[in-house]
Amino acid sequence: MTAAESGGVPYGWPPPGRRTAWTAGARAAVPFTVAIFAFGISFGVLAQGAGFSALAAASMSGLVFVGSSQFAAVSVLVNGGGWAAAAVAGTLLNLRYLVMGFAILPALRGGRARRAVESQLVIEESWAIASDADGRFDRVRLLSSGVVLWLGWVAGTLLGALGPFTAVDVLNYGLDAVSPVLFFLLLAPHLGTVRKRSAAAAAGLGAVVLTAVAVPDTAIAAACVLAAVWTWRAR
Numbered sequence: 001m002t003a004a005e006s007g008g009v010p011y012g013w014p015p016p017g018r019r020t021a022w023t024a025g026a027r028a029a030v031p032f033t034v035a036i037f038a039f040g041i042s043f044g045v046l047a048q049g050a051g052f053s054a055l056a057a058a059s060m061s062g063l064v065f066v067g068s069s070q071f072a073a074v075s076v077l078v079n080g081g082g083w084a085a086a087a088v089a090g091t092l093l094n095l096r097y098l099v100m101g102f103a104i105l106p107a108l109r110g111g112r113a114r115r116a117v118e119s120q121l122v123i124e125e126s127w128a129i130a131s132d133a134d135g136r137f138d139r140v141r142l143l144s145s146g147v148v149l150w151l152g153w154v155a156g157t158l159l160g161a162l163g164p165f166t167a168v169d170v171l172n173y174g175l176d177a178v179s180p181v182l183f184f185l186l187l188a189p190h191l192g193t194v195r196k197r198s199a200a201a202a203a204g205l206g207a208v209v210l211t212a213v214a215v216p217d218t219a220i221a222a223a224c225v226l227a228a229v230w231t232w233r234a235r
Helices: 016-049 054-064 067-078 083-094 096-107 112-119 124-130 139-162 167-172 175-190 194-212 216-233
Strands: none
Touching: 016 054, 016 067, 016 124, 016 139, 016 175, 054 067, 054 139, 067 083, 083 096, 096 112, 096 124, 096 139, 112 139, 124 139, 124 175, 194 216
């Protein structure tokens, strides 16, 4: 079949290598999507309790697509804050994407509008799946994994907002533990050496201890410092 016979599209498009990259990105996203789907249920329940309709909650998930900022914004509203405070809370948590965006910008294609649309699929999970060992990013893996993750997040939100779930169910089913599971899935592929595993173990132990002695606000920062120092000393 010629290009003309196929409506101007060459037969067999996309090329086998490109199809493999799309498939690889989608498959790599599946474990994360399962966790994100459960996380989305939690957000749907919270949004419904804050007075959001299912359509409004799903629209927020589809447009924002960042769990942490969405939880922060809705939590502000639940506790009596205004829309301005909710927007500020969500925006502050999204500032990390500025750094991630600069890193992944060379992999995006087209004009500003197209790059803006593609960048909407950049979250921690798709960013990690798209990254290569040399510090570059694969656009196809980014988009394929991002679409799968986006569908899981929006579907979970809808189920949480429409289903028979309550805040008590979120705790009973352990859906509040999904966030650390997601970060463990991101971390696990990088624990290939004894040095890296020991650094992660030291950081995790430090975070647990700090949380147990009632200073959880500093646990993340302290864990990052501990991991960096431990890794540097092990060199």
